[in-house]
Amino acid sequence: MADDGQRTGPGTLAITTLTSVTLLFLLAPVVIIVILSFSGAEFLRFPPPSLSLRWYERFLGAVAWRRAILVSTEVASLTTLLATGLGLLASLALVRGRFRGKGALYAFVLSPMIVPTVITAIALYFFFSRLRATGSVVAMALGHTVLALPVVVIIIVATLQGFDLRLEQAALSLGASRMTALRRITLPLILPGIFSAALFAFLTSFDELLIALFLSGSEIQTLTVRIWNSLLLEVDPTIAAVSAFLIGLTSLVLGASALARRRGEAPEG
Amino acid sequence: MTGERREALRHALLLVPALLLLVALFAYPLAGIVNRSVYRNGYTLDAYRQVIGVSVYVQVIARTFRTAALVTLLCLAMGYPVAYRLATLRPRTARLLMIVVVLPFFTSVIVRTYAWMVLLGRTGLVNEALTALGLTRAPLPLLYNQAGVLVGMTYVLLPYMVLTLYSVMRGIDGGLIRAAHSLGASRFQAFRRIFLPLSLPGVAGGTLLVFILSLGFFITPALMGGPSDVMIAMLIEREVEITLNWAFASALAVILLALTLIGFVGYNRIIRLERVFEGRG
Numbered sequence: 111m112a113d114d115g116q117r118t119g120p121g122t123l124a125i126t127t128l129t130s131v132t133l134l135f136l137l138a139p140v141v142i143i144v145i146l147s148f149s150g151a152e153f154l155r156f157p158p159p160s161l162s163l164r165w166y167e168r169f170l171g172a173v174a175w176r177r178a179i180l181v182s183t184e185v186a187s188l189t190t191l192l193a194t195g196l197g198l199l200a201s202l203a204l205v206r207g208r209f210r211g212k213g214a215l216y217a218f219v220l221s222p223m224i225v226p227t228v229i230t231a232i233a234l235y236f237f238f239s240r241l242r243a244t245g246s247v248v249a250m251a252l253g254h255t256v257l258a259l260p261v262v263v264i265i266i267v268a269t270l271q272g273f274d275l276r277l278e279q280a281a282l283s284l285g286a287s288r289m290t291a292l293r294r295i296t297l298p299l300i301l302p303g304i305f306s307a308a309l310f311a312f313l314t315s316f317d318e319l320l321i322a323l324f325l326s327g328s329e330i331q332t333l334t335v336r337i338w339n340s341l342l343l344e345v346d347p348t349i350a351a352v353s354a355f356l357i358g359l360t361s362l363v364l365g366a367s368a369l370a371r372r373r374g375e376a377p378e379g
Numbered sequence: 380m381t382g383e384r385r386e387a388l389r390h391a392l393l394l395v396p397a398l399l400l401l402v403a404l405f406a407y408p409l410a411g412i413v414n415r416s417v418y419r420n421g422y423t424l425d426a427y428r429q430v431i432g433v434s435v436y437v438q439v440i441a442r443t444f445r446t447a448a449l450v451t452l453l454c455l456a457m458g459y460p461v462a463y464r465l466a467t468l469r470p471r472t473a474r475l476l477m478i479v480v481v482l483p484f485f486t487s488v489i490v491r492t493y494a495w496m497v498l499l500g501r502t503g504l505v506n507e508a509l510t511a512l513g514l515t516r517a518p519l520p521l522l523y524n525q526a527g528v529l530v531g532m533t534y535v536l537l538p539y540m541v542l543t544l545y546s547v548m549r550g551i552d553g554g555l556i557r558a559a560h561s562l563g564a565s566r567f568q569a570f571r572r573i574f575l576p577l578s579l580p581g582v583a584g585g586t587l588l589v590f591i592l593s594l595g596f597f598i599t600p601a602l603m604g605g606p607s608d609v610m611i612a613m614l615i616e617r618e619v620e621i622t623l624n625w626a627f628a629s630a631l632a633v634i635l636l637a638l639t640l641i642g643f644v645g646y647n648r649i650i651r652l653e654r655v656f657e658g659r660g
Contacts, residue, residue: 112619125463125464143490143494143497146497203392204388206390221405229412229612229636236411252404256401316406317486337490356487
């Protein structure tokens with residue numbers, strides 16, 4: 111709905127003020143943590159009295175933190191591969207297929223987003239304990255795939271719904287096989303959507319705590335699990351640097367995804 | 380045509396790998412929890428009796444509902460004006476401001492919780508500002524109590540409310556509002572009689588979504604709450620990790636799961652979940 115041009119009046123002013131305050135409430139903590147991560151002080155005071163990279167040294171200089179980044183990256187990469195692959199196929203089925211119970215199956219695929227992660231996490235913990243497979247990157251990645259799958263499906267389904275089916279039909283009428291049409295026409299055109307889905311799958315896994323916590327071992331800990339263990343003891347300023355790192359990753363994913371989508375839209379003007 | 384039917388069926392088969400994964404690693408483990416909650420050397424409802432029979436546990440459930448209700452109200456009160464403003468702005472401006480909603484939305488929950496732990500601490504920015512303004516002499520206890528839990532949870536869940544409301548409000552035809560104006564309605568009348576009723580599905584959907592997500596919240600109340608702010612999800616974790624009473628933990632999980640799924644079915648009737656996440660902009 112577009113603005114009707116009348117912006118004056120006490121009601122409008124009140125809403126604009128409320129909106130500004132709420133948007134500030136949403137943005138300020140993220141910005142403040144990033145600023146504080148460059149603090150030179152021993153305690154996290156705002157504004158920081160001096161700037162330094164000491165907390166980044168503490169973070170990236172420690173073997174344990176570096177190993178955690180590595181574990182998180184391994185888990186997230188495997189999750190991305192699995193979730194994007196399975197999610198792409200599932201999305202094609204959900205958009206192109208016609209079968210009974212499609213709505214219910216779609217809801218089932220989305221349901222891991224709604225079920226409290228604590229429950230999914232303990233269910234997976236019981237499950238992998240019996241297989242003696244906790245404390246492994248593969249178990250964590252499989253658990254994260256359950257959470258990332260709905261994210262991937264939502265993004266690719268939206269992309270497929272915006273895809274002009276006539277382009278594929280044109281290829282078919284010109285003699286291309288189903289497989290060729292999919293490979294040469296459809297996939298390249300929905301590639302920005304697939305790329306964006308993969309990025310969000312990676313982020314979902316990298317940011318996730320509970321499944322990683324229950325499936326972690328003493329040696330295999332993700333970045334978020336280490337943050338959690340550290341915060342249970344004290345509010346350590348090193349975590350500000352770790353947080354800024356994760357906020358940076360989120361910004362990168364949002365930026366790259368927006369860019370990919372704009373590229374994808376460009377040919378149609 | 381049979382060819383077309385075969386084509387539709389072949390597409391349906393593409394869903395199988397994802398379903399296999401979800402059945403093996405989601406549905407089956409969840410069924411395992413249901414089984415654990417009723418089976419201990421034979422079928423029994425002991426674990427459920429324990430939940431209902433001990434007043435501490437009933438209190439935890441009541442507190443969880445109260446906290447979820449408060450958080451939902453706060454999110455609605457803060458989220459509605461924002462979604463309304465964004466939906467009535469020019470799309471370009473709205474998309475730009477939407478970044479402010481989306482950036483925290485996609486930031487790890489533990490990072491967002493940590494940020495508020497820093498802000499609300501004794502020497503945190505909030506207490507410093509209150510003292511500097513002369514509003515309080517000594518630092519207020521804002522962390523490790525219910526206030527901390529409410530601020531933290533509202534912060535984490537507010538984007539869900541804004542995105543749900545926005546996805547509905549964006550679809551409201553501006554022509555209807557202009558028609559009301561041209562027929563002599565004041566701005567407030569047009570809002571109350573036209574916009575507000577049309578936005579109610581968003582209100583219902585957002586309220587339900589935030590409420591069911593609040594019920595299962597763990598990370599934020601565990602880190603920002605005090606000893607007396609235990610919620611269901613924390614109780615479940617504690618029973619699994621510390622008390623090792625898996626049957627009891629499972630019974631609690633089944634109760635929480637049932638409540639959540641009832642909420643989800645209701646939500647799905649009102650709003651399509653996928654539309655909310657497409658509002659990312």
